[in-house]
Amino acid sequence: MEFNSIFDYTLIYATIRAATPILFAALAAVITQQADIINIGTEGIMLTGAFTAVCISYFTGNWFLALIVSMIAGIIMSMIMAVAHIRYKADICAIGTAINMFALAITKFGIKQFLGTTGSFTDPKIAAIPRINIPLFESNKYLDGLFNNWSLMEVFGIIMVLIMTFMLYRTVWGLRLRSVGRFPMAAETAGINVNKMKYQVMVISGILGGMAGAHLSIGYSQMFTENMTNGRGFMGVAAMFFGSTNPMLAWIGCLLFGFTDSIGGRLQAYGWPSQFVLMMPYIITISVLTVSLWRKAVRDAKIKSSLVAEQS
Amino acid sequence: MNEYIVEMSDIEKNFGQVKAVDKGQFNLKKGEIHSLIGENGAGKSTMMKILYGIYPKDGGTIKVGGGELSDISPKKAIGHGIGMVHQEFMLVNELTVLENIILGFEPRKKIVIDFDKARKEIKKYIDTYKMDIQPNKRINQISVGEAQRVEIIKTLYRGAEILILDEPTAVLTPQECKKFFEILNNLKADGKSVVFISHKLNEVMEISDRITVMRQGRFVDTVNRNATNTAGLAKMMVGREVFLNVEKKKAQTGGTVLDIKDLWTSGEKELSKIRGVSLDVKAGEIVGIAGIDGNGQSELIEAITGLRKVEKGAVILDGVNITNCSPKKIREGGLTHIPEDRNLRGLNRGMSIMDNLVAVKLDRKPFAKGIIRNRKEIYDFSKSLIKKFDIRPDDPQALTQSFSGGNAQKVVVAREVDAEGKLLIASQPSRGVDIGAIESIRRILNEVKANGKGILLISADLEEILSLSDRIVVMYEGKIMGVVKAEDANEDNIGMLMMGGIPAGMSEVAGGEA
């Protein structure tokens, strides 16, 4: 097994490429988690966005329109969740799972009804999200492999992480959101409309989730398959937990998953049974979740312990 | 011109079937300190929460500054200059003092927070009212007294002219209280008006200009402070002559039932970590732990009862080492426990009276054979306990969910006392309980003592400690400041110890074994 052909510079971009759909899902989960809403429905929102994007792109040939409409589709799905959970007090995991099932059902129905086939749909007419081509880089192998031909979404993803971090920790809106998620009563008595903020983050989450799906179907690939998200929405949620709801740390988590995903593909070429390879991201996610919470427990115990010398 | 800046008339408020406020009346003059008193469940907190917009009213009118207000929300109330400091502080643990103060009223540069401006403004309040706080610390890093000051500054920062304080002295020592009253007088001198919700009659008599009494949701009377006294107030609150001093018999002590040796355990705050506490309780005596809430009492009890890990030292129950044993084993060793938080620990609110009463005996005959439960036995057992302890309603299958504080506490007391352990730990047994129930609980504690059990009593209510205990242990910042015999104890020397000082005329007794 050639170590060098697995771990080479192309792995860096491959990691970023694989991490991007998970990143948008993770950001969708982060923003709602700040309001103490676990967005289990991210998977369903993503799937809906993916399907919508392919549909619109196929019928209009316009990738930008497809992106916008998939964002709207994401908002519709997230608003169903929002109303059910906030107004009608549905349990968030229940309605999240319900949305996931709903997305599976309507996309299955849609692929037959609108695209005339079942299982999987692909067509050269699908307009993809463009890549940024910098002719200047083409001369150098490394620059070309590392920085050239990035999809718009991959760049935008990183920008989104920075925007969200700024919004959360430096703006008025972000401070209020953080209070809403941690102690809603305190926010209420400060005159903050807790429910309004919850609706706001659900809308943002729907937009991000829809974008995640759009990138998956017309950015990362050019097709739609039934259940195409295949757990990536949940990995986004896991990355959110990994980062303790901090966008920058969640991004690290996404890179980790992208990394294992890319390695997996390469190892597969060397005859490792495909299932073990495909399993890896999920096992790593579980481990990461466990380790981060275990470390938190250890940290808390240390802070509270009487045996530790008095801190000022 | 109306002299009242707040007028509440004929207020009605229902929570489901329960009538919390029935024709409530309250008015406030500008620049006065007006106390609103009553037993638990009297409706005083509810009245003020309605004024502040936390609950909508079901009837009546509210006027602020002469103009009628309807559909009040906290935001609207704040806009009209009303601020409220709640019993449970509305502070977000993970955010800093500064962030908590400015929350909702942030000084801004477009969408970004102007942190410098915020710091400057807060410093003004610290200097004007002499309230010491640290803006950059997180709430989970500061003391309770400081947190309260943060809450007050928060209301002032939001432009409050009317301050509603809900049981503010519940967490303060007698000396911190004095300082707190000075702050109140400073506020009054500055033209602010204060509503002081309390059930502590001595304090109310000290600080108020006028006093309004509520009883069972209804308005009783408003009196000038000069026209009344504590006995008069108590009578209005309860509607009968109140005898709070239950006769205390001298203890006839036997062997040691509880022996705590050099205990170290973790703490939620730095000041509540236990570092080297030793004390003992003998059969037939009541040992009272006095101290302001949050000085480690909760942690100490949790460590004894197996709900918190003991990091160093030992707990010995009737000769058996139970350190870090499971709660189940500790109970089997003869420990019973009335916890300080009946909603969290004491009861399962979602279950019926009978399921709650049988909770600690559920695996044993005759209530269960193996894993099969015997419903009839449990029912009969519950019925007899309900009768003995006067629990209302008297249906064993009734859910405990909507029980009042006093009734709920009776269920807990019934269960623990019936279990007839060797040691009974009673933690804040009268907190949030009406006077009638308090009397019966204190009577029950004395009966348990007369039956030869040992009782470890923890209370933040000094009067309760003084009236029940045979020996008093004072805790401060996780350590024992002193042990005083009942006949030597009074409010002054115990109060001093509670603040970490050594009372005049007392030799050093701090830290030693009782």
Add this chain to the structure above:
Amino acid sequence: MKVTNKYVNLLFTIVISMLIGAVIMLILGFNPLEAYFQLFKGAFVGKLNLGTTLQKFVPLLLTAMAFAISSRVGVFNVGVEGELYLGAMAAAWVGFTFVGLPAPIHIVLCFAFAMLVGAVWASIPGALKAQWGVNEVCVTILMNYVATFITSYLVNGPFSAKTGVPQTPAVAAGVKLTQFMKPSQAHTGLFVAVAAVIFIYWLMSSSTIGYKFTSVGLNPFHAQYTGIDPKRTMIGAMLLSGAVGGMAGCIEVLGVYGYFLDNFSSGIAFDGMLAALIVKSDIKTVPFMAFFLAVLKSGALGMERYTGVPKAIVDTIIAIFIIFATMEALLAFNKKRKAKKDVQASSGKQSEQGGLKNGI
């Protein structure tokens, strides 16, 4: 009054969802009355139809109960699908490996091993939640994928029957559960499942174990204080839940197929879970909701065959039904939730309580 409200609300939700389904059908040019007629005919009329309904009912019932059991202690076992697969594989393996054992012993061994595997699998997220507060919804969903991959590897690799179809060798003839309603696949596993459910119902309502589950689920702090160990109870509930999930898989293999087939479940456990969620995991009503879903699923086949209305419409209606049910159900079934909220609100403390609550 509150009890009848619960059922009325449920009925109301069903009616609304079916109306929405009817509207969708109309838009697409189908006749909803005919479609629903064929739906119910397809579920009940004729041995094939009724039998299919019964056959689909079994795994739905068991997976719904599995979820309801863990919900009792406040743990959402979304990993029943994984337990189903692993239990199925375990049963298949015992079934085709230990040929020659007397049939009664062999069957018991199949069930026992399947339930053991399911229990152990479920105990992992249970332990993680009990000890460190790891979100079990996330972990169990991820573990489902791992379980599917494990069984996929096994059925395509070491356990393959090498027939070109991804299946294991057939189990011994003596182990197969009799199919009593040919030409459908309804089998005697139905009676095993019903017996199991009756036992579980008794366990939850009349045993000390049921009491402990309920106590921990409503207020783990109180439970701990009274001497019940919440961590152990949570893990115990997950063990039981996983065992039932494993049993479901075992019955599918022994009753329907006779071998393990790759990807044989198209989300059966998720449907079961949703049946439980709709009735808020109320042990009494879960079986009825599971049956109702079985009716819908089985009837959908007939509906598609006779009217051309695609099956996916039924899935959509079910999803809409569930969306409404999670809302409506809560309005009526306030008692337990309010009790929980009171505990959280009045404790005055905020989020973290260590291993007993969800940590962020």
